[in-house]
Amino acid sequence: MGIRFVLMVNKQGQTRLAQYYEWLTLEERRALEGEIVRKCLARTEQQNELAILEFIHLLVETMDRHFGNVCELDIMFHLEKAHFMLEEMVMNGCIVETSKANILAPIQLMDKTS
Template identity: 40%
Template sequence: MIKFLYLVNKQGQPRILKYFDNDSTLSRKTSESAIIRKCLSHAEGGCSFLDYRGTKLVFRKYATLYFILGVDEDENELAALEFIQNIVEIFDKYFDKVCELDIMFNLDRVHVILDELLCNGCIVEGSKSLALGPLLLMDKVVK
């Protein structure tokens, strides 16, 4: 199960923080900054998997954004890394070469995409076209 998803820029500023567990807000805040620092300070060519207090951290850097997933101990790290790749490909397809500004100025659309992919920390959709379907339909209605 996925516990959280962070999208963070290379300065460590959070752009998206999505939680799927019911930790207290105080423990989230303290863990959040430590996790971000740990992932950003990790060697560029090193492994994309870390352990943090019983949670596996799976992260990957794309341009100026870090995608960080916190998963249970029994989850497959490579599947989580592949899920991050899938998220980036979906964002690229919708935003046409996604960048940090696309994320910042389209938070509602990003959350719709993530909600289509994840439900209560479980991956419910893997298809790019099906994940973008509701968002493309909303865009069509707005026009």
């Protein structure tokens, strides 16, 4: 089974980045996000799986490399770049790229031409 969605929320439970790889109605997305936020905020450290942690770590490291110590505001004000990075990494729910340099190359090229 592949990745069904990627969701980044802050500690207050506000969605900052959401990408779905299967079709859900807006109502279904809201319900799913609410349930996930409740579970994640209440979870213990023992509930994480290594592969997902590695993916999250790679995503944050990639954003760190581009934004320099990425923060919530970087994602909010550059949402298109955050989505682009995610789309370079995940296609149809499967991780397809793990090289930070390959993920960032198109963004850096866009930055130079604009």
